[in-house]
Structures are given as structure tokens and as C-alpha cells.
Amino acid sequence: MKKRITAAVVICLLCGLGLIADDAIDSDMNWKIRREETDHSQIMRLVHRLTDVYGPRLTGSPNFKAACEWSIEQMKQWGMQNEHLEQWDFAHPGWAGDKYSIRVRSPYQDTLDARVVAWTPSTKGAVRAQVVQIDLPARPTEESLTNYLNSIVEKVHDRIVLAGAPAAMPILFNPAAKRREDSEVSTQFSPDNPSPPAPPRSPEQPTNGPKPLEPREIDEKVDAFLLASGALVKVSDAARDHGQIRVFANRTYNASKAVPSIVIRNEDYGRICRILADATPVEMEIEIVNSIYPDELNSYNAVAEIPGTDKKDQVVMMGAHIDSWHAGTGATDNAAGVAVMMEAARVLQKLGVKPRRTIRVALWGGEEQGLLGSKAYVKDHFGTFEAPKPEFSTLAAYLNVDSGTGRVRGAFVFGPPEAAAVVRRILEPFQDLGVMGASPTKSRSHGGTDSTSFNWAGLAGITFAQDPIEYQTFTWHTDLDTYDAVLEGDLKQSAIVVAAAVYQLAMRDEMIPRFTADSMPAPEK
Numbered sequence: 447m448k449k450r451i452t453a454a455v456v457i458c459l460l461c462g463l464g465l466i467a468d469d470a471i472d473s474d475m476n477w478k479i480r481r482e483e484t485d486h487s488q489i490m491r492l493v494h495r496l497t498d499v500y501g502p503r504l505t506g507s508p509n510f511k512a513a514c515e516w517s518i519e520q521m522k523q524w525g526m527q528n529e530h531l532e533q534w535d536f537a538h539p540g541w542a543g544d545k546y547s548i549r550v551r552s553p554y555q556d557t558l559d560a561r562v563v564a565w566t567p568s569t570k571g572a573v574r575a576q577v578v579q580i581d582l583p584a585r586p587t588e589e590s591l592t593n594y595l596n597s598i599v600e601k602v603h604d605r606i607v608l609a610g611a612p613a614a615m616p617i618l619f620n621p622a623a624k625r626r627e628d629s630e631v632s633t634q635f636s637p638d639n640p641s642p643p644a645p646p647r648s649p650e651q652p653t654n655g656p657k658p659l660e661p662r663e664i665d666e667k668v669d670a671f672l673l674a675s676g677a678l679v680k681v682s683d684a685a686r687d688h689g690q691i692r693v694f695a696n697r698t699y700n701a702s703k704a705v706p707s708i709v710i711r712n713e714d715y716g717r718i719c720r721i722l723a724d725a726t727p728v729e730m731e732i733e734i735v736n737s738i739y740p741d742e743l744n745s746y747n748a749v750a751e752i753p754g755t756d757k758k759d760q761v762v763m764m765g766a767h768i769d770s771w772h773a774g775t776g777a778t779d780n781a782a783g784v785a786v787m788m789e790a791a792r793v794l795q796k797l798g799v800k801p802r803r804t805i806r807v808a809l810w811g812g813e814e815q816g817l818l819g820s821k822a823y824v825k826d827h828f829g830t831f832e833a834p835k836p837e838f839s840t841l842a843a844y845l846n847v848d849s850g851t852g853r854v855r856g857a858f859v860f861g862p863p864e865a866a867a868v869v870r871r872i873l874e875p876f877q878d879l880g881v882m883g884a885s886p887t888k889s890r891s892h893g894g895t896d897s898t899s900f901n902w903a904g905l906a907g908i909t910f911a912q913d914p915i916e917y918q919t920f921t922w923h924t925d926l927d928t929y930d931a932v933l934e935g936d937l938k939q940s941a942i943v944v945a946a947a948v949y950q951l952a953m954r955d956e957m958i959p960r961f962t963a964d965s966m967p968a969p970e971k
Contacts, residue, residue: 471950475799476875479945482793489937492520492785493777496768497929501775503768504564505745505812506540510769514748517768517788517809521750524795526807529750534822536812538699540739541565543772547572548708552729553721558714561773561925562734563682563707564695572733573678579608579722582668587656591664595671603676606730609668612716613685624915626855628882631911635856635883637863637870662697669696669704679732680707683715690924693773695815706734745811747819752794754804754952761837762952763806763844764790764944765820767813767896774927778917782932783847784809789937790945801952803842810896813848820896824903831904831966842957843906845948846897850921852913853936854943857884859908860901864959869908872950879939880913888961891970902969906958908947910940 483489496503500513514531522529541564548558551574578601583590633639659667672680684691693709718728748768754760766783770776791807812818829835847854857873859866866886873881890902900907913936921927951958961967 489789496781497775497777502772503770504772505769507542517748526750531746533744536745540742544735546734549731560708560710561693565699566704566707567701568736569706569734574731577728578605585658606679615687631855631882682709692924748809752805757802760803765808768809773925778850778921786940789941793945803952820899844900846909848895849912850917851932852915853939854910856911868958888967
């Protein structure tokens with residue numbers, strides 16, 4: 447009897463320690479991962495290659511394709527298998543900015559810092575002209591915008607056009623915190639304090655008159671007007687403090703539908719507008735040289751694997767978007783995430799792991815244009831919960847990093863509370879590194895990062911919350927997003943956590959729980 451009781455107690459203790467249960471944690475492997483990353487990290491070399499050598503990595507540009515090819519070759523050299531580029535239909539020509547020169551010639555002389563708007567044309571050599579400012583009506587309807595533009599046709603012809611009033615940038619006396627307090631993060635990810643459901647969308651308010659135009663519609667109409675009216679260059683305000691420049695793209699992705707376009711610092715934009723307001727003429731000289739690649743209508747995702755063993759047909763994926771905008775070199779968005787995922791894979795490969803499930807790395811293109819690469823991949827490989835493809839049932843989880851250089855603090859898991867509980871258990875050994883748990887989410891909306899492509903399909907997307915550092919305040923999509931903005935220690939911590947989480951998920955007897963047919967939320971339309 448005593449032997450039976452003793453055995454039962456031992457089994458209970460072992461289960462309580464997670465040594466027999468299905469969610470048993472391989473502590474020895476966690477320790478090996480920590481040691482390899484601490485002693486032999488290559489993560490900053492990866493960031494260097496992605497930013498200093500291949501940055502920026504705008505989808506459709508030669509730099510982007512070169513970065514994808516380099517990543518595939520690098521993972522092949524580490525011994526990963528099935529490395530390849532998967533094409534998807536971008537449906538737009540490639541574009542790259544080659545050079546530009548922006549000068550004020552009168553009443554003062556200065557060379558301005560600027561960035562060129564993507565998918566806009568070159569100037570016809572160096573153009574030198576008077577500057578005019580147009581002040582668009584606030585929240586215009588199609589009629590009010592058309593009436594205003596028709597009134598200024600002669601004003602913009604053969605002119606360099608400042609589009610809009612300068613933004614007033616307030617001085618901040620209480621800057622945003624760079625780290626989150628442990629207590630705050632712990633509360634957020636506590637199972638006793640689940641995240642509240644997302645608030646319902648506000649119904650569209652009826653309007654008494656014509657509906658105001660959306661920003662995209664305004665941009666397209668203004669660009670078409672400037673082109674038809676013979677404007678030479680469109681100049682926009684970066685509307686950022688401390689000289690930051692954030693720049694995006696001509697929304698049509700068709701350079702023939704816009705005039706040459708640049709964004710300049712808020713400080714320079716405001717200065718020119720104030721001089722014009724004094725009725726003092728301003729003359730600028732601008733030269734822009736861009737390249738269009740009309741045959742590059744496809745883009746790529748870079749994929750490589752560590753093959754599984756007894757459950758090799760099931761897959762744990764980890765990924766990050768390798769594309770970037772072009773103001774900086776795409777360091778915190780998202781060379782940091784790519785380096786974390788590649789480094790996590792390198793560590794596992796170096797340790798000679800034999801995962802039960804296949805571990806697959808995917809580096810996405812087209813994220814900045816609307817999650818295009820990951821959406822295409824999910825559509826081609828998995829389908830959706832409502833219309834699944836054969837591979838749908840084989841994906842255990844997809845893990846994603848895309849919030850800058852900050853260390854991992856917790857995880858959001860698409861699935862029932864039981865799914866978050868599994869991930870929380872896997873992350874518990876890393877509380878000393880600042881990781882505070884996991885929370886479930888039921889949202890099937892396409893959000894701001896690639897994990898939501900999986901969520902929308904009804905698959906287990908896992909995205910990591912991170913310390914903010916200077917992501918939203920300085921580096922996100924700006925010219926300050928360079929190698930120098932990356933924190934080595936934080937990236938090493940993230941690589942350790944991701945490598946361990948991926949490995950533990952690949953070794954479990956069962957995949958993490960999914961929503962049932964009765965509990966699966968409906969996808970957002």
C-alpha cells in the first residue's frame with residue numbers, strides 16, 4: 447500500500463512540475479539555448495547585413511530581393527533545409543529611389559534633408575522654380591475639393607507646390623517611457639485579469655450632406671490635379687518633431703499618376719511657409735532620379751525549415767517581415783524581428799535539435815503595403831477555417847515579432863484560454879528576463895502585423911508584446927530607423943525566448959488547443 451501511495455505522490459509531483467504532463471518543459475534545452483545565444487550570438491551581424499548592406503528593403507526594389515536571397519543563403523549555410531523563395535503577385539512594378547538633391551536658392555540658400563515618395567517619377571533633370579503653397583479645405587467633399595482645385599490651376603502651373611499648411615508640433619514635457627514596468631505587464635498578461643473584449647465598432651454616422659472624402663481619395667485627386675495642371679514637384683510636410691522624416695508611397699503605385707514628390711522636415715517646411723506668408727518669393731531647385739522596374743510584378747517570401755521527425759507533417763512557424771519603408775534602413779521595423787527569427791533558428795540548428803514537428807521560418811514581403819506576403823502565403827497553403835486546405839490542420843502555431851528593438855514581455859495568442867495557458871507555461875521559465883505571460887485573443891481582423899493574417903484565417907497566430915524603447919516616438923518608418931537604434935541585449939533576450947518557445951511547441955504531444963466549430967469567432971469582413 448505504501449509503495450502505491452509513494453508512487454502516486456511522485457507522479458503527482460512530477461505532473462505538478464511539468465515533467466510528465468503533455469506541456470512538460472525541457473529545462474535542459476532552455477539552458478542550452480540561453481548559453482548559445484549568450485556566448486556565441488550572431489544577431490548583430492544579422493542586423494548589420496539587413497540594414498547597412500541591404501537596407502532599405504522596399505518591396506519591389508532590388509535591395510528587397512537581394513535581402514531575401516541573402517537570407518535564404520544564410521539559412522542554407524547553417525544547415526536548414528527546403529530553403530526557397532516563394533513568389534506571390536504584387537501586381538505593381540518595382541521602384542527604387544536612386545538620388546535626389548533639394549536646395550533652397552532664394553531668399554536664403556540651404557540644402558534640405560528630404561525623402562522621396564515611393565512610386566513617384568523622376569524630375570526632368572534639375573528643376574528650378576518658384577514655390578507656392580496650397581491650403582486644402584478641411585475634410586473636403588468631392589465637390590468642395592474640386593471647386594478649390596479648379597480655383598488654383600494657374601497658381602500651380604510650372605511651380606514647386608507645398609501641399610498643405612505646416613503641422614504645429616507641440617513640445618512634450620513628459621516623454622513616453624522606454625520600458626514598461628513589470629507590474630503593469632504582469633497585470634496585463636495575468637490569467638486572473640484577462641484582456642477585455644475589443645469594443646464594438648462605432649456605427650457609421652449619417653451625414654446630412656455629401657460624405658467627406660477619405661485621405662486616400664484626397665491624395666489621389668490632388669496628385670491627379672497637380673499632374674494635369676503642370677506642377678513640377680509636390681512637397682509635403684513630414685509633420686514629425688526633432689527633424690524626423692516619415693515617408694510612404696503614391697497610393698496608386700503607378701508613377702505615371704503623380705508628379706515627382708518629396709517629404710521634408712517639419713522645421714524646413716514651416717520656415718518656407720512663413721516666408722511665403724510674408725509675400726516673399728521662395729525659389730527652390732530639385733533633382734530626383736528614380737528607377738521603375740516594370741517587369742518586377744511579383745514579390746517574395748523567404749522560407750527555410752528545420753525538418754521534424756515523428757510529427758514532421760505538422761509545422762510550427764516563426765516569422766517577421768523582411769520588407770521596410772525607405773526613409774531609414776529598416777532596422778527596428780523590421781530587421782530586428784527578422785534577425786530575432788533567423789537567430790532563433792540558428793541557435794536551434796547549432797544545438798542539433800531534432801524537433802518532432804517541422805520548424806519553418808518565413809520572412810515576409812509586402813507587409814508594409816498591407817500584409818500582402820503573409821496573406822498570400824496563408825491563402826495558398828492553409829485557406830481558412832471556413833474553407834480549409836489540407837495544410838490547415840497541420841499548423842500548430844505561427845510566432846511573430848514586429849514591434850521594434852524592445853525585449854519580449856509577453857504574448858498574445860489567437861485561440862481559447864487553454865491555448866494561452868500552454869504558451870504561458872512555456873514562457874514561465876523566462877520571468878527573470880522580463881517575460882510576464884500570455885493572453886488569449888479572439889480577434890479575426892487584419893491588423894498591423896503578419897500574425898493577424900493567420901488569426902483572420904482561424905489559425906493560431908502568436909505575436910509578442912515588447913518594450914517600446916523609441917519605436918513609436920522616433921524610429922517607426924522614419925529616417926532614424928537605422929542600425930544605431932537597435933539594442934543588442936534586448937534582441938538577444940528575444941531570440942532566446944522565441945527559440946525556446948518554438949522548440950517547446952514543436953516537441954509537445956498535442957498541438958495547442960484551437961477554437962471549436964461552435965466557438966470560432968467570425969472573420970472580420
